[in-house]
Amino acid sequence: MTGNGRLTIREAQRLLETRQLSSVELTKDCLERIRQVEPEVHAFVTVSDELALKQAKEADDLLAAGNGQPLTGIPVAVKDNMCTRGVRTTCSSKMLENFIPPYNATVVEKLKAAGAVMVGKANMDEFAMGSSTENSAFFTTANPWDKNRVPGGSSGGAAAAVAAGECVFGLGSDTGGSIRQPASFCSVTGLKPTYGRVSRYGLIAFASSLDQIGPLTRDATDCALVMDAISGYDSNDSTSSPLPLPNLSACLSGDIKGLRLGVPKEYFVQGMQPEVAAAVKEAIGKLEELGAEIDWEVSLPSTSYALAVYYIIAPSEASANLARYDGVKYGFSYTDTDSMWQAMEKTRELGFGAEVKRRIMLGTYALSAGYYDAWYVKAQKVRTLIGREFDQAFNKYDALLTPTSPTVPFKIGERMDDPFQMYLSDVCTLPINIAGVPAVSIPAGFSGGLPVGLQIIGKPYDEATILKIADAYQQATDWHKKRPKI
Amino acid sequence: MKLSRQEVLHIARLARLGLSEEEVNRLSRQLSDILAHFEVLQQVDTEGVPPTTQAISLKNVMKYDEPAPSLEPGQVLANAPRRQGDLFRVKGVLD
Numbered sequence: 001m002t003g004n005g006r007l008t009i010r011e012a013q014r015l016l017e018t019r020q021l022s023s024v025e026l027t028k029d030c031l032e033r034i035r036q037v038e039p040e041v042h043a044f045v046t047v048s049d050e051l052a053l054k055q056a057k058e059a060d061d062l063l064a065a066g067n068g069q070p071l072t073g074i075p076v077a078v079k080d081n082m083c084t085r086g087v088r089t090t091c092s093s094k095m096l097e098n099f100i101p102p103y104n105a106t107v108v109e110k111l112k113a114a115g116a117v118m119v120g121k122a123n124m125d126e127f128a129m130g131s132s133t134e135n136s137a138f139f140t141t142a143n144p145w146d147k148n149r150v151p152g153g154s155s156g157g158a159a160a161a162v163a164a165g166e167c168v169f170g171l172g173s174d175t176g177g178s179i180r181q182p183a184s185f186c187s188v189t190g191l192k193p194t195y196g197r198v199s200r201y202g203l204i205a206f207a208s209s210l211d212q213i214g215p216l217t218r219d220a221t222d223c224a225l226v227m228d229a230i231s232g233y234d235s236n237d238s239t240s241s242p243l244p245l246p247n248l249s250a251c252l253s254g255d256i257k258g259l260r261l262g263v264p265k266e267y268f269v270q271g272m273q274p275e276v277a278a279a280v281k282e283a284i285g286k287l288e289e290l291g292a293e294i295d296w297e298v299s300l301p302s303t304s305y306a307l308a309v310y311y312i313i314a315p316s317e318a319s320a321n322l323a324r325y326d327g328v329k330y331g332f333s334y335t336d337t338d339s340m341w342q343a344m345e346k347t348r349e350l351g352f353g354a355e356v357k358r359r360i361m362l363g364t365y366a367l368s369a370g371y372y373d374a375w376y377v378k379a380q381k382v383r384t385l386i387g388r389e390f391d392q393a394f395n396k397y398d399a400l401l402t403p404t405s406p407t408v409p410f411k412i413g414e415r416m417d418d419p420f421q422m423y424l425s426d427v428c429t430l431p432i433n434i435a436g437v438p439a440v441s442i443p444a445g446f447s448g449g450l451p452v453g454l455q456i457i458g459k460p461y462d463e464a465t466i467l468k469i470a471d472a473y474q475q476a477t478d479w480h481k482k483r484p485k486i
Numbered sequence: 487m488k489l490s491r492q493e494v495l496h497i498a499r500l501a502r503l504g505l506s507e508e509e510v511n512r513l514s515r516q517l518s519d520i521l522a523h524f525e526v527l528q529q530v531d532t533e534g535v536p537p538t539t540q541a542i543s544l545k546n547v548m549k550y551d552e553p554a555p556s557l558e559p560g561q562v563l564a565n566a567p568r569r570q571g572d573l574f575r576v577k578g579v580l581d
Contacts, residue, residue, distance in 0.1 A: 102561040195542045209540045238547040308524040330565030340577040349504030364501040380537030382530050436541025
């Protein structure tokens, strides 16, 4: 019996609390499922069997003593860019292939304190740069709905692991769509919280003004449970928010009557697959049936500049963050040279993959003398304009509704020769990181058997409203209950 | 917008990034293509608009300067490619 990995957190929690299932049994089920499907899915860089079984035993003790919390004993996959003490953390890069962190990321500590069981570290695009996991230095993860297609990225491993029932939930990170786009591609629920909601301490930095950690789950209820456990102020992350987080699980009333929801027309971009647009519009119609007031004619005119703004700002920040990989303190190191500078250049030449190098180059260029004002500062100014348009929209609407991705999952290899085509797959998600607001992607149907996602965007710090909308939709529909045949 | 081979080499040098001959050629082409798409930004009127460094910004974040345990030297150096005692070992910086 290996179907228990397909339970929701809430279902598993009920079985654990009533002692119909132990955490050790549930964890063994997930590990067995991993053994079964990994030869096809390749969602994990590292499977942490031993640690998982140890944590499961501890969880069973807590549960037996009546000290369980919502995540106690629940198996989780953690994206491989979050530091785990004693467990290899690679960022799917040759640069960190053998890196064993001496400390835990704050989210990992929080999961541990909640009694969750980590079954492994999930594959990703190298340093979270990509939209398909094809930039992993190790292997490409397959989409459980069609193994010839990508699971999305960069958190593709975690999303695929949840979809394939290899764990009950996952943790991803999202800099321009890296939780939501794979959630859409794998038909799971994925939330990018407000910038600062979840501590980034111990998350290997990509673009520090955009990065945010969040959950990948089977439904909105689970998403709220994970958020309740991982968010909050952390003195180790000076950008983490001191604002208190309401208990999100308590906010899912199912009642969305009278909520004002806007549909920004610019998100139905040129090149969007008509079936995707149709499925998303149908999902929005469902929300209208449930009592929300929909305005189909919202305009956020600066949306078309978001792609350029993002791909200047994110690589600029990345070029600075990745300067630390010098082959001296940790990570890959090439030493067969005459001088220190040659060693450093060779280390970075051989340690980084093509996309990472492309972004370091792009960012270094945008920050370099003579181009700094024309590119980097210009992008930061347009960022202000994009943020203002969201502010104005949120004076009128409680949330905004868009597709998560303009297409269904694409074929492995299809976009690797043209970086710009790959960048376009994040066109609907990256404006949200630019503005720092929260957004969730939920399953909204299928086109030709492949998943389509609806993105619900909220006001800063208002994860409660977007999860309430997501939950109301899921109470009225079954898309999120469909499972791939794998 | 065309990035010459010379410019690519200059940027690579700034980033301390070694590149093969093939990578230099490929990046010269790809970066030129990508930047051409981004020229749309130059059309945007940003007169009087301040730059955003962080969308949801906090100001003057302070914390108490309280001593707390830190990692032991052995833990800090555990991943070092080369070490000598409690030090990272590097090639000579000066000739």
